[in-house]
Amino acid sequence: MSRQGGLLSGMQSSCPSPERNPGLPGSTTLKPMALELWDEDPGTVLAIVAHPDDLEYGAAAAVAKWTSAGSRVSYLLVTRGEAGIDGMAPAQAAPVREREQRASAAVVGVSSVEFLDHPDGTVEYGLALREDLALAIRRHRPDTLLLFNHRDNWGFPGSRNSADHRAVGEAGLTRPQTPATAGSSRPRILTLTP
Numbered sequence: 001m002s003r004q005g006g007l008l009s010g011m012q013s014s015c016p017s018p019e020r021n022p023g024l025p026g027s028t029t030l031k032p033m034a035l036e037l038w039d040e041d042p043g044t045v046l047a048i049v050a051h052p053d054d055l056e057y058g059a060a061a062a063v064a065k066w067t068s069a070g071s072r073v074s075y076l077l078v079t080r081g082e083a084g085i086d087g088m089a090p091a092q093a094a095p096v097r098e099r100e101q102r103a104s105a106a107v108v109g110v111s112s113v114e115f116l117d118h119p120d121g122t123v124e125y126g127l128a129l130r131e132d133l134a135l136a137i138r139r140h141r142p143d144t145l146l147l148f149n150h151r152d153n154w155g156f157p158g159s160r161n162s163a164d165h166r167a168v169g170e171a172g173l174t175r176p177q178t179p180a181t182a183g184s185s186r187p188r189i190l191t192l193t194p
């Protein structure tokens with residue numbers, strides 16, 4: 001998320017039970033605060049989000065639990081979050097945010113952190129993004145794919161989810177079947193939604 005964003009204000013304070021999403025076979029929709037309570041073994045995990053720090057708002061505690069139990073977790077960041085620090089030029093902000101992301105990932109036992117370098121703030125949903133994600137999933141072959149909120153809000157009146165979050169979440173759910181992505185695995189999907 002952008003540091004100017006209001007994700008924290010959009011998070012729920014309760015921890016409801018996981019909600020099965022009947023529209024996506026094999027997928028589970030969880031509120032961010034409920035992820036830590038999800039007690040199934042995720043196996044290997046690939047977490048795909050738009051920005052550095054998205055995973056720290058709602059997923060990192062669960063990731064720490066998983067890696068402590070032996071799961072291998074990898075992070076894939078679609079952008080470097082270069083537009084996310086007020087008063088700092090993107091060229092300066094990108095390496096700062098990358099370092100912060102790698103350091104915070106290391107705290108919860110994650111050493112695999114990759115960046116796709118789509119432009120922060122103007123990520124476009126489309127074939128290019130969908131195929132980038134499909135290729136990463138084919139390469140990692142995770143048992144579980146963790147995605148961020150793809151919906152247009154955070155579940156309370158007046159909240160708006162960022163276009164980057166929506167594009168990345170939706171692209172993770174609608175990966176294309178093309179010659180380049182043939183042979184990709186079909187991981188279980190967890191989505192963090194309000």
Ligand SMILES: [Zn+2]
Pocket residue numbers: 001002050051053054162165
């Ligand atoms: Zn974000």
